[in-house]
Ligand SMILES: Nc1ncnc2c1ncn2[C@@H]1O[C@H](COP(=O)(O)OP(=O)(O)OP(=O)(O)O)[C@@H](O)[C@H]1O
């Protein structure tokens with residue numbers, strides 16, 4: 320679509336080409352085209368049930384692609400298992416955080432590093448997570464389920480970072496958080512992104528997301544209806560009406 | 567915002583089951599005190615023996631119950647075929663210590679099955695069946711076992727280990743063939759399949775093991791007599807009295823360490839809580855399910871082997887697994903299905919109930935010479951527990967928020 324020609328030459332981190340997915344007989348995504356470049360932060364906007372979470376699940380391989388192709392780091396990825404995709408550098412902060420509530424905070428972090436064997440690297444990343452979220456470090460031996468919603472969000476992000484990903488997929492990280500806390504979470508997402516980790520974030524909170532993202536896509540009933548640089552989307556008339564709340 | 571008051575929905579407490587439990591406890595304790603103070607035959611030694619016997623019986627149930635609870639925890643299936651897996655484990659042990667040495671070609675078949683099973687287990691740690699280490703281990707096990715099985719008579723412990731591996735593989739095969747294709751099917755289809763697998767194994771057992779009484783007397787020091795003097799009385803039994811609880815304890819500790827400390831064990835707990843999220847962390851949930859079947863079936867095989875030792879014979883393969891199976895299932899439910907400590911606790915409780923009641927009310931051992939009346943105790947307790955605490959003793963409250 321409207322990509323600038325100089326970036327078109329860059330290597331793509333993730334690319335969806337005309338991806339269609341189904342839940343049983345019901346089609347949820349139709350011909351979705353998306354690209355994420357290394358180091359970018361891209362946000363995915365859309366109303367309820369527009370297929371945002373399904374897009375993330377498709378990228379991860381939880382939901383299978385029924386038509387179209389997907390490439391990750393230059394490699395055809397739509398036939399890979401979820402574990403293989405994670406091994407190649409994806410990580411997710413799922414919708415509603417999905418902390419393992421009966422496992423300790425430490426065990427939750429360890430689950431994030433499930434496919435890794437390098438003890439030293441894991442230790443380094445754990446220290447990085449503690450640096451980002453001192454609160455998580457304080458609660459290491461507490462059961463995940465006893466943490467507050469905000470703490471669970473931090474833990475879920477820490478857990479995703481533990482796999483040392485190239486691309487983090489986040490599904491509504493601000494859901495159910497107080498406005499001040501949302502700002503903090505996005506501050507941290509930005510920090511993570513500045514480390515060179517690409518971020519693909521689903522948000523209802525379009526204003527906040529677009530203000531820090533590089534580009535955005537807008538989904539409507541499973542189709543990409545709008546896409547482009549974040550600034551353009553922020554000023555787009557249709558966007559303003561539908562998602563940004565006309566003042 | 568105002569502090570939200572934590573208000574619990576008022577639940578009507580049903581007193582009847584509690585009264586029943588209290589009544590049962592009063593009757594048992596009263597009877598023990600009565601016998602102990604009035605009848606010289608019921609001395610300390612008698613009760614000590616009854617106590618250990620109860621733990622022993624409970625241990626056997628626990629080994630089976632763990633399989634029910636683990637499988638339920640992960641795929642929410644009551645694996646009705648598990649009692650039959652226990653039966654196969656018992657008979658396979660028998661076959662290993664009785665008929666070895668086998669002709670070399672039968673040995674090769676056994677060795678191939680066990681080598682395959684071991685490779686499957688190693689696969690979990692090395693990532694692939696084609697890993698050179700896994701292949702090498704498989705080859706060594708295959709050749710070593712072929713030589714071993716075709717040349718020596720197996721001691722009991724070796725028969726036990728081989729039976730555990732064989733039965734563990736059977737568990738994986740059952741999952742792969744019968745349950746795997748139904749992963750996304752409705753729960754009821756899975757349940758009916760489990761019943762079908764159970765019938766299939768019962769009849770295969772009948773076919774292969776035949777319906778005659780099979781004496782189960784391996785050459786092991788465990789069945790040597792044991793005599794203990796306690797106070798003015800004596801306990802006459804055999805070493806199994808101590809060995810079965812001990813072996814069970816070791817297996818339970820190993821299982822607990824596995825589940826709590828190893829990576830695969832953690833993946834197992836994570837999948838039990840939330841399979842999809844575990845998958846998002848890179849856990850291959852089907853592998854975890856296979857491991858669950860492997861471990862559950864291995865424990866059941868150990869239970870079966872010791873069951874044979876304890877009762878001295880195995881008979882009627884078609885029904886051998888049924889009663890222990892449903893009692894162990896009751897134990898798992900009583901303890902709180904899905905919970906490992908719950909299964910052990912439930913099993914020990916049933917062991918006590920069954921064994922102690924027959925010890926202090928000898929007439930309940932048989933009823934009109936026909937039915938084993940004691941068999942009903944587990945189910946009476948099951949019904950009461952389901953009325954009082956449907957989620958079981960250590961199971962979390964079902965109303966708890968996720
Ligand atoms: N497992 C499933 N089986 C069947 N249909 C599903 C399943 N998951 C989602 N759907 C359907 O797919 C559509 C898109 O759902 P999705 O969760 O992707 O929406 P979303 O954009 O993330 O919405 P929200 O903002 O509410 O989270 C919805 O109509 C939903 O009902």
Ligand SMILES: [Mg+2]
Pocket residue numbers: 371372373414490
């Ligand atoms: Mg969603």
